[in-house]
Amino acid sequence: MATVTFENTTRIYPKSKRRAVDRLNLEIADGEFLVLVGPSGCGKTTSLRMLAGLEEVDEGTIRIDGKDVVNLPPRSRDIAMVFQNYALYPHMSVAENMGFALKIARVGKPEIRARVQEAAKILDLEDYLDRRPGQLSGGQRQRVAMGRAIVRQPRVFLMDEPLSNLDAKLRVATRSQIAALQRRLGVTTVYVTHDQVEAMTMGDRVAVMRDGVLQQCDTPRTLFDSPVNAFVAGFIGSPAMNLLEGRIAEAGVDIGEAVFPLARELATRAGGPGTVVTVGLRPESVSIAAPLETAPTLRAVVNVVEELGAEAYLYTQLAKHADRSLTAGSDLIARIEPGSGPPIGNEVRLRIKDGTMLLFDAESGLRIT
Numbered sequence: 001m002a003t004v005t006f007e008n009t010t011r012i013y014p015k016s017k018r019r020a021v022d023r024l025n026l027e028i029a030d031g032e033f034l035v036l037v038g039p040s041g042c043g044k045t046t047s048l049r050m051l052a053g054l055e056e057v058d059e060g061t062i063r064i065d066g067k068d069v070v071n072l073p074p075r076s077r078d079i080a081m082v083f084q085n086y087a088l089y090p091h092m093s094v095a096e097n098m099g100f101a102l103k104i105a106r107v108g109k110p111e112i113r114a115r116v117q118e119a120a121k122i123l124d125l126e127d128y129l130d131r132r133p134g135q136l137s138g139g140q141r142q143r144v145a146m147g148r149a150i151v152r153q154p155r156v157f158l159m160d161e162p163l164s165n166l167d168a169k170l171r172v173a174t175r176s177q178i179a180a181l182q183r184r185l186g187v188t189t190v191y192v193t194h195d196q197v198e199a200m201t202m203g204d205r206v207a208v209m210r211d212g213v214l215q216q217c218d219t220p221r222t223l224f225d226s227p228v229n230a231f232v233a234g235f236i237g238s239p240a241m242n243l244l245e246g247r248i249a250e251a252g253v254d255i256g257e258a259v260f261p262l263a264r265e266l267a268t269r270a271g272g273p274g275t276v277v278t279v280g281l282r283p284e285s286v287s288i289a290a291p292l293e294t295a296p297t298l299r300a301v302v303n304v305v306e307e308l309g310a311e312a313y314l315y316t317q318l319a320k321h322a323d324r325s326l327t328a329g330s331d332l333i334a335r336i337e338p339g340s341g342p343p344i345g346n347e348v349r350l351r352i353k354d355g356t357m358l359l360f361d362a363e364s365g366l367r368i369t
Helices: 044-052 094-104 109-122 138-151 168-185 196-202 220-225 230-235 264-270
Strands: 004-011 021-028 033-037 059-064 079-082 156-160 188-193 205-210 213-218 242-248 252-255 258-261 276-281 286-288 297-307 312-318 331-336 347-352 358-361
Touching: 004 044, 021 044, 021 059, 021 213, 033 044, 033 168, 033 196, 044 079, 044 156, 044 188, 079 138, 094 109, 094 138, 109 138, 138 168, 168 196, 188 196, 196 220, 205 220, 205 230, 213 220, 213 230, 230 242, 230 276, 230 358, 242 331, 252 264, 252 276, 264 358, 286 331, 297 331, 312 347
Parallel strands: 033 188, 033 205, 079 156, 156 188
Antiparallel strands: 004 021, 004 059, 205 213, 242 252, 242 276, 252 258, 276 358, 286 347, 297 312, 297 347, 312 331
């Protein structure tokens, strides 16, 4: 068990002017499951590899249990890493793969056998110990890679997109197994993924990165309800948050062809009447208006109806207006009751649930609270 601390940690690749990781400051508690998430190229894997000792640290420090490990070789950091491609030796059995690191460390055969058996029991691999990796399914190979990490009894687990090679159904099942296993073992874990659904369902906290810069680190619920900027708001959530341009008016915020109520204090903080802002709306905050709805609504044309069984989503495009160009043609997603979707091509009126709009500065992207 261990704490992990990044202090102004920076990585600049040779011949690159942009920082791959730019002054990362992050504290990971003992036994915590922290997920690094973000789009491709955001620096999450580089951050993990710096912690593992596989990438140089150009500026700042990394501490494990308060000890600076920047100049320590990977083998001296007492960590175990699970790679995206599993990195199993094809000529070795499952048991040999799981115990190989212990063998290199000159651990006695009885202890290796005991640790491998214990890990195999935890991961339900007892019947596969004599098989080769080529005789296993993708999910089983992933569990062998996990077992190889577990037998080392490290202070920190590092996982670099370990589920990306699995099919969708197996990913859902395996991510819950990994989360449950981590809580059972209580080992500090740093997990990298580009899948925000995976991040939200697995992590105690989730750190969102963009272009090498940490945007926000908090619990999944807080990230969803209180994003600090428009990027986090649009990245977290499935489907993504609707982000529309609006203009502050006397009585609220002007979106499309209607003015929606807004607290006076929030309107003032946004800059007052005439100020252009970004309006954030979760799909569950948008619904089809009743025929005699008197509240402000948006006219939109139905492009796609996505039926998912227990829920459905309406993908629309806001209608064009003669004198208003801010939102014309913008996409808007609404959550609707299953089986209630109108025909594609129809025009609908959409209402916004009171008190659910988030406002962001149009230039900086920062949330206006």
